[in-house]
Amino acid sequence: MKGENLAVTKLNDTLKNSIKSLGVEDVSGFEFEKPRNEGHGDRASSAAMKLAKTLRQKPSDIAKKISENLQSEYIDKIEIAGAGFVNVFLNKKFYADVIEDALKQGDSYGSVNIGNHKKVQVEFVSANPTGPLHIGHGRGAALGDSVARILKFTGWDVQREYYVNDSGLQIETLGRSTRARYFEILGRGEDAPFPDNGYKGDYLYDIAREIINLEGEKFLEMPEKESLEFFKKYAAEKIMGEIKDDLEKFRVSFDNFFPEGYLHENNLVYSAMEDLKARGYAYEQDGALWFKTEDTIGDDKDRVLIRANGVPTYFAADIAYHRNKFITRGFERVIDVWGADHHGYIARVKAAIKAMGKNPDDFDVLLIQLVNLIRDGVNVNMSTRAGEFITLSEVMDEAGIDATRFFLLMRKSDSKIDFDMDLAKKQGNENPVYYVQYAHARVCGLTREYEKNGAKLSSESIPEEIFNEREARELANMIAFFPDEIKAASAGLAPHVITAYAMSLAGAFHSFYNSGRIIDAPDAAGRVRLSQAAAGIVRKCLELVGVNAPERM
RNA sequence: GCGCUUGUAGCUCAGUGGAUAGAGCGACGGCCUCCGGAGCCGUAGGUCAGGAGUUCGACUCUCCUUAAGCGCACCA
Numbered sequence: 001m002k003g004e005n006l007a008v009t010k011l012n013d014t015l016k017n018s019i020k021s022l023g024v025e026d027v028s029g030f031e032f033e034k035p036r037n038e039g040h041g042d043r044a045s046s047a048a049m050k051l052a053k054t055l056r057q058k059p060s061d062i063a064k065k066i067s068e069n070l071q072s073e074y075i076d077k078i079e080i081a082g083a084g085f086v087n088v089f090l091n092k093k094f095y096a097d098v099i100e101d102a103l104k105q106g107d108s109y110g111s112v113n114i115g116n117h118k119k120v121q122v123e124f125v126s127a128n129p130t131g132p133l134h135i136g137h138g139r140g141a142a143l144g145d146s147v148a149r150i151l152k153f154t155g156w157d158v159q160r161e162y163y164v165n166d167s168g169l170q171i172e173t174l175g176r177s178t179r180a181r182y183f184e185i186l187g188r189g190e191d192a193p194f195p196d197n198g199y200k201g202d203y204l205y206d207i208a209r210e211i212i213n214l215e216g217e218k219f220l221e222m223p224e225k226e227s228l229e230f231f232k233k234y235a236a237e238k239i240m241g242e243i244k245d246d247l248e249k250f251r252v253s254f255d256n257f258f259p260e261g262y263l264h265e266n267n268l269v270y271s272a273m274e275d276l277k278a279r280g281y282a283y284e285q286d287g288a289l290w291f292k293t294e295d296t297i298g299d300d301k302d303r304v305l306i307r308a309n310g311v312p313t314y315f316a317a318d319i320a321y322h323r324n325k326f327i328t329r330g331f332e333r334v335i336d337v338w339g340a341d342h343h344g345y346i347a348r349v350k351a352a353i354k355a356m357g358k359n360p361d362d363f364d365v366l367l368i369q370l371v372n373l374i375r376d377g378v379n380v381n382m383s384t385r386a387g388e389f390i391t392l393s394e395v396m397d398e399a400g401i402d403a404t405r406f407f408l409l410m411r412k413s414d415s416k417i418d419f420d421m422d423l424a425k426k427q428g429n430e431n432p433v434y435y436v437q438y439a440h441a442r443v444c445g446l447t448r449e450y451e452k453n454g455a456k457l458s459s460e461s462i463p464e465e466i467f468n469e470r471e472a473r474e475l476a477n478m479i480a481f482f483p484d485e486i487k488a489a490s491a492g493l494a495p496h497v498i499t500a501y502a503m504s505l506a507g508a509f510h511s512f513y514n515s516g517r518i519i520d521a522p523d524a525a526g527r528v529r530l531s532q533a534a535a536g537i538v539r540k541c542l543e544l545v546g547v548n549a550p551e552r553m
Numbered sequence: 554g555c556g557c558u559u560g561u562a563g564c565u566c567a568g569u570g571g572a573u574a575g576a577g578c579g580a581c582g583g584c585c586u587c588c589g590g591a592g593c594c595g596u597a598g599g600u601c602a603g604g605a606g607u608u609c610g611a612c613u614c615u616c617c618u619u620a621a622g623c624g625c626a627c628c629a
Contacts, residue, residue, distance in 0.1 A: 037573065046571050049609065059609070082572050083609060128629080170629065288627055300555070300625070307627040314629045343557050344624040367558080369622090410577090411566065414558070416622085418565060423578075431591085432577065438591050445589055492569080500567060503576075514584090514593040524588095553591065 003105070003112035003154075004483050007097035011074050011090075015045055018069035022062065024051060032088065034481065041079065041087035042094075042477070048084035059084025092464035095476035099462050102479050102533045110486040110540060115156025121325055122148045124337035125247065126163040129240040130174045131201055131389075135371045135408075135419060136339070138250065138392040142408040143368060144337045145252045146495035146545045153544060154490040159331070163321065164259045166236060168314070173197055174239075175232030179224065181208035182231070186217055192224070201389075207235050246393050250401060251546050263320045269312045272320035272356075273305055281355040291315070296351040303348065319352040326358045333362045335493065340367040340414065366493055369416045371408070376422065399424035402547045406433035409495045409545050432503055436538060437550055439506035442513065443535035444551040450519045450528050462526040471515040472527075475508040475534055482537050495545050502541035509534045 001009065016027040032043035048063035055062060063084040070078060070086075074094035079087045102109050124144025127137050144160070152158045165171070177198035183189055185208055194200075211219075211234060219227040247254070263269050273289060276282035281292050287308035293299035305316040325331050338345075350360035373380040373390055380390060396404055403424040410432065411417050423431060466472045482501070489497035509531065518527045539549040 033571085035572075036575090040572065044572085046610095049571075052609075085572070165629075168629065286627090290627095298556095304627045309627080311627085313627070317629095340558075341623060342629095346557085369558085415566075416559085420565085420578090426591095434591055435577090438589085442589060442592085449588055488569085496567080500576080507576090510592055511594090513588090514590095517588070519588050521588095553589085 001112065003108060003110050003486070005098055005109075005480055006101040007074065007094055008480050008483070011043070011072055011094065014070050014072040014075075015047070015066070017071075018066045019047055019051070021069050022051070022055065022065055024055070034477070035085075035087065040081065040085065041077075042090040042473075043088045045086045045088075046084070048086060052084070092467040095467040095473055095480075096462045096464045098476050098480045099530055099533050102482070102537070103529060106536065107540070109537070110483045111153050111155070112483050112487055112490075113155035114487065114490050115151060115154055117155060117157050118332045119159070119330060120151055120156045120333040120335065121159045121161055121329075121331045122151070122335045122337070123161045123163055123325075125243075125252070126165070126337075127243060128165045128170050129236045129243060130170050130199055131239065132203060133243055133246050133392040134389045135373055135392055135395050136368070138395065138404065139368050139371050139408045139413075139417065140337050140339075141247060141250055141252045141392075142405045142546065143366060143413050143495060146405075146409055146498070147335065147337075147366070147493050149544050149546065150486070150490050150493075150495065150498070154486060156333075159256065160254045161256045161258055162254045164240065164257050166240075166259045167261050167264060171232050171236055172228075174199060174235050175228050176224075178204050178207055178211075178235040179219070179228060179231040181205050182211055182219060185209060185212065186220060188220060191220075203239070204235070207238050210238070246391075246396075249396060250392065250405070258321070260317060260321070263317055263324070264312075268324060269316050269320040272323045273312075273316060275323070276305070276319070276352075276355055279355060279357070289316075291319075291348075291352070291355075293348055293351055296354065297347045299348070315348065315352075318349060319356075322349060322353060322363070323356050326353065326362075327356065333364070335364045335366065337366045337368060337413075340369045343367055364493065366413050368413045371417045371419050374418050374420045374422075395419075395421075402437070403431065403433045405546050406436075406499060410499045412494060412496045432499075433547065434553070435510075436502045436506045436542065437548070438553060439509045440535050440538045440542070440549045441551060441553045443509070443531045443538075446519055446528060446531055450524065462529055463523045466523055466526050466530065469512075469515060471508075471512040472530060475505075475512045475530065478505045478508045479533055479537060489544075498541050498544050502538060502545075505534060505538060505541070509538070 012031045015032055016030055019027045019030055030045065030047050032045055035041060035044040045066070048059040048066060051062055052059045060080065063080045063086050067078045067080060067086050070088070074090050074097075075088050076091045077089040079089075081087050122144050125133075125137055125141050127133060133141070148158050148160050173195055176195045180189070180192045180194040180198065181204045183192035184194075185205065211231070219230070273282060276291065281296070282289055282305060283292070284290070288304050289306035290302040291305050293303050294301060303315060304313055305319070306312050322334065325334050346365045349365075350363060353360045353363050373395070399407075399421060407419055407424050408417065467476065485497055485501040489495060513531075518524065518531065521527055542549045
């Protein structure tokens with residue numbers, strides 16, 4: 001199968017065939033695992049214990065039968081141990097074949113087909129255009145972008161979307177905050193007091209000054225009602241432009257920016273509500289329209305969709321938005337990246353998706369926890385509204401884009417991150433991103449050195465003798481498991497699987513490198529090719545998390 | 554009060570029912586006449602928050618207790 005390692009597949013097939021010969025019909029879940037302990041062989045299977053109940057036989061008997069039927073060119077020795085583990089010791093041909101296949105597949109090694117070209121949308125960042133992106137948005141950006149890359153690599157048809165919240169109260173507040181700064185700069189602050197929940201960041205002074213340069217003082221005499229539209233629109237568009245610039249700098253791209261206003265302008269909120277009513281999920285009471293969350297998800301109370309004053313809630317707009325995703329645009333799967341403070345909202349949106357006749361299981365929400373920025377060992381607290389924050393742009397400038405992305409993807413998304421600025425800036429082995437990149441650059445250096453003398457690598461096969469060395473076997477083992485890591489990362493929507501694997505792979509390579517000579521060894525060609533197989537996968541891992549793989553450092 | 558998430562080495566965290574629980578940082582001790590030392594090797598460090606259950610087997614699943622964070626609007 002595409003992306004899988006041929007040698008690994010062949011080895012697993014011998015296990016499946018052996019189990020099949022015991023009369024088990026579905027053997028798809030049985031594959032060799034990597035045992036933790038070296039004494040337990042190179043691969044192990046716990047199939048005998050799992051089958052004991054259905055086959056009504058003792059695990060040790062089953063293990064014996066499995067081992068007797070294991071026929072493989074790769075197996076040196078089989079042992080039965082513990083409660084019924086089948087432990088397998090592999091020969092050198094296995095490792096040589098693993099590397100040959102990985103090299104042969106090149107850039108598509110690991111590209112296992114999970115998505116089958118199904119349409120999936122990843123919606124992420126979607127920060128309101130009320131201020132610059134900060135490191136928390138950066139985490140959402142890095143996560144969504146990397147998830148999209150991983151899904152694409154594993155056969156999904158991916159669309160990346162940013163939902164622009166361009167209407168509603170927050171934009172209202174933004175407009176009023178901007179207008180207040182405009183008046184303040186022109187010495188008329190008392191005529192336009194700063195709103196209670198206004199945005200206090202300095203960036204609104206800059207925007208107000210721009211407006212003065214462009215439009216002069218004409219808004220001073222205009223009633224708020226008339227001028228506010230201009231301030232809202234100007235500030236939001238300006239900030240949105242800066243957000244886009246930051247995202248581009250952060251190597252994050254979108255296929256579509258979807259404005260909330262589109263839903264209202266096209267009456268999509270109205271039609272979504274009509275549909276809910278028709279399907280019996282919404283009802284009118286006390287002048288408002290309600291969604292039956294109490295019955296559908298056991299909520300404490302039903303939730304309002306359309307207020308008594310006729311204005312739809314955010315929830316109503318969100319239902320219309322997801323209806324547009326699933327029904328109008330036909331996405332078969334939708335993934336949203338949200339801040340963890342919205343977790344209580346997931347059940348409601350899932351209920352709405354069910355109410356529109358779609359399967360809530362096709363909707364995933366990735367929650368991202370806070371990022372604690374640590375500088376000089378102390379926390380830097382942040383708040384957009386209070387205007388106290390370090391922007392994503394500043395972090396990128398200080399720590400570098402590669403380190404920022406890698407650090408934000410080292411942890412699983414729903415756990416907090418302590419982002420240590422001082423560590424991110426270090427250029428040494430304490431810094432994981434350099435450690436991984438260095439493995440790649442080192443192989444590039446080796447290749448340059450090797451080819452300097454006119455040596456060619458192209459099609460020479462890898463001598464099995466290389467794998468007498470433990471370090472070479474372990475490196476090959478890491479390479480053999482790459483497709484499994486990709487599967488785990490894709491199925492779990494978990495880029496941190498990739499960063500963790502990349503660190504282990506880089507470690508295995510550095511150990512191999514330090515265990516002996518490479519380009520002036522007798523079997524140099526094979527050693528360089530093994531190194532290149534490792535470097536190719538390091539490069540792929542870095543690509544999947546959006547980090548550069550430099551050839552020189 | 555109800556709900557969601559999280560408690561794993563000094564610190565930050567991996568570990569989707571398998572054998573003796575791992576990594577990075579920090580600490581300590583080694584390795585450059587040599588392809589890139591931005592590297593390697595080793596040592597110390599654990600009541601997997603606590604308790605009960607499920608089973609051949611539990612860090613992993615269930616329940617209870619406890620601690621922290623968050624959520625429970627006709628806000629977004």
